[in-house]
Amino acid sequence: MGFTENSAKKAISVTGGGGVEQAMEWLLAHSDDPGINDPPAVEPQATGQDTTEDERGGKEGEGSSKEGEGSSKEGEGSSKEGEGSSKEGEEGQEGEDAAKSIKCDDCGKLFKTSEEVEFHAVKSGHSNFSESTEEKKALTEEEKLQKKRELESKIKQRRKEREMQEEQEAREREKKRIQMGQQIAERKRAMQELEMKKIAEERKKEKLEDKMARERVKEQIERDRQARKEMFGGNKSEAGATTSAPPAKPVPPPTAAPTTTTQKKEYSTTRLQIRLPSGTPMVQEFKAKEALSAVRLWISLNRQDGEPADEPVKLSMSFPRKLFSEEDMDKPLDALGLVPSAVLMVSK
Structure with a gap:
């Protein structure tokens, strides 16, 4: 001026x-x-x-x-x-x-x-x-x-002072913007950690429930085995050595074996081998009813190949050849044929 x-x-x-x-x-x-x-x-x-x-x-x-x-x-x-x-x-x-x-x-x-x-x-x-x-x-x-x-x-001095003041205000605004960005990033990181902790606790709880269920099944099998043993032992003591035919009477239970073998076995968990683009394998067990998106999230949080956690992940199978879409991410693993075990390929 x-x-x-x-x-x-x-x-x-x-x-x-x-x-x-x-x-x-x-x-x-x-x-x-x-x-x-x-x-x-x-x-x-x-x-x-x-x-x-x-x-x-x-x-x-x-x-x-x-x-x-x-x-x-x-x-x-x-x-x-x-x-x-x-x-x-x-x-x-x-x-x-x-x-x-x-x-x-x-x-x-x-x-x-x-x-x-x-x-x-x-x-x-x-x-x-x-x-x-x-x-x-x-x-x-x-x-x-x-x-x-x-x-x-x-006038020149006043103009210079005004310019210096404007520069100082601009620096203060930039400083506040950086601080706000850091606060947002910190909150986002805290939310991610909380989500990961929640997922880990849920998986821990599910594993504990599965373990308890297996223990109950084992106990039930053991009780059934003990009951059959006691039943067969009692029949032998009553029959004595007079005849050898009675021990053949308990044969009917094995006849049910073909029917049990023809039934499809239900699996509660699956073991997935995951191959990263670098060739590094990762192995993890998941519940059969978990969605494929949970597997993708686990890969993003646990991969060690240097890629960022927010890097988009695509999953596919080599045999049979299949590329999973976004619609497949909401489907359970057993419905996608990934039970009891499977190999998934990770690509960008």
Whole structure:
């Protein structure tokens, strides 16, 4: 932001040479005025002393004329000359007492125009002004140029300070943005850890339930075996050695064996071998009713091949050849033919 020479001179003139700060504030306040760049108006300075001298000259001329005209009326001319001298003294005294400036009674500064007084009152808050016979000294051209240079230097300094402040505010905004991003990432990481912990607890619980179920099955089988043993042992003791045919009576239970072998065996878990793109194998057991998306999530959380956890994962089988789609991710493993064991290929 810069100002023309005319505007700087006008600011110095309006503020009455009150200093660079006052001139700069006036320029900033009136920068949008249409006549800011017009040359400052030159006010004719007519002092009371000049008026007195002119009047004195006129009176003296009038006295000389009257004295030449009425040489015979010497007494009358002398009387009029004395009267003129008396009037000159009165008018000279009035000219000396005429107001030449306006003085601020609060700070003692002198002002030429009412605009300067108004500007000073708004800026400083002073309200006590009076007319003064003191004449404010006008600035020389060198002083005006010096004021202009000081004003431009002050404006440059203000602009530099404003730019530094804007840069500081920009750095603060960037710092806050980075902090906010870090907080969001931290919350996201905490949520992921909580989700992983929840999944691990669920799997641990499922494994414990499976183990307890297997134990119950084993106990039931053992009880059935013990019951059959006791039953067959009791029949032998009752029959004795009289006949060998009775021991063949319990044969019917084996006849049910073909029917049991023809039934499809139900598996509660499956063992999956997962091959990463790098060739690294991973082996993990899953519940047969778990969705394929759980397998994909486990791969993303546990892979050690350097790929990021959020890297998209595609799963496929080599035999029979099959590429699993997004619709397959919601299907259980047993419905996809991945029970009791299978090999899955991971690709990007």
